[in-house]
Amino acid sequence: MIHPDEQESDFTREGHSDATPGGAEGQRRPGELVFGVFLVLASLGLLWSAWGIGGYRPRAPLSWSGAIPVATTLVMLISAVIIVVQTARRPLTQDETLRVAVFPSQVLVIAGMIIAYAVLLRPLGFIPTSALFLFFAILYLAQRGVVFSLMITVVSLIVVWLVFRIVFTVLMPPGIVPEAEIIQFFRNIFAGGAS
Structure with a gap:
């Protein structure tokens, strides 16, 4: 039984073009930018949540119970912003579709x-x-x-x-x-x- 995806041009690439991390070299795959924006928003939400842990004390910031969660989510947020900026600069690949590459x-x-x-x-x-x-x-x-x-x-x-x-x-x-x-x-x- 043949899946409908096999009719698509980029189905034959699936699993083969992705040998390098990040997808097609120098190109943005369908859905990458949206996922990056989702990571930024999720990181912002987690940072907001982490900030509410235990009440911030400016005199002892490292002993504050939320120090590690805030630092971790801040690193997540910075990383996600860098990923979005780098992803947005790359041109969108023309030989893949969102339906086959992300939602087969x-x-x-x-x-x-x-x-x-x-x-x-x-x-x-x-x-x-x-x-x-x-x-x-x-x-x-x-x-x-x-x-x-x-x-x-x-x-x-x-x-x-x-x-x-x-x-x-x-x-x-x-x-x-x-x-x-x-x-x-x-x-x-x-x-x-x-x-």
Whole structure:
């Protein structure tokens, strides 16, 4: 099965043109400038938040509880501004598109699946929602058939459930599966066999 992205001219470049950090040499890739501005805004927000830690004391600035967070976020802000200025100076590459370089169909489909997972988690519960998500994600990404996807889904879900629910005793949304009753059933079997 061929993904729609393979029709795009820059799909063949993906993974190959990016061998050097920063993307295409001397050019700005789609979305780079917007991401840089996002970094500046996020750094400003974190700096504002860090400034509010513990109340600033001008007589003892290094012993102030917010000194390290403020210094760190200030370095983040300065770095982000430098990145934005350098990125804005480079010409935009003409052989890549935002949809293929930043948002290929795989990213959009999986993002949609994650949103569906979040919406269905409470009403259906962890086990059925995770099973649906894993099955369709593996089916879509691996493209190896229903049987393969089903086997990987079942094994992965059992391992994850055992680790989080039994080993770490993390309570997950029960939903439509009577999880507590199933666990109690097996406890009764093992307790009866141990007598």
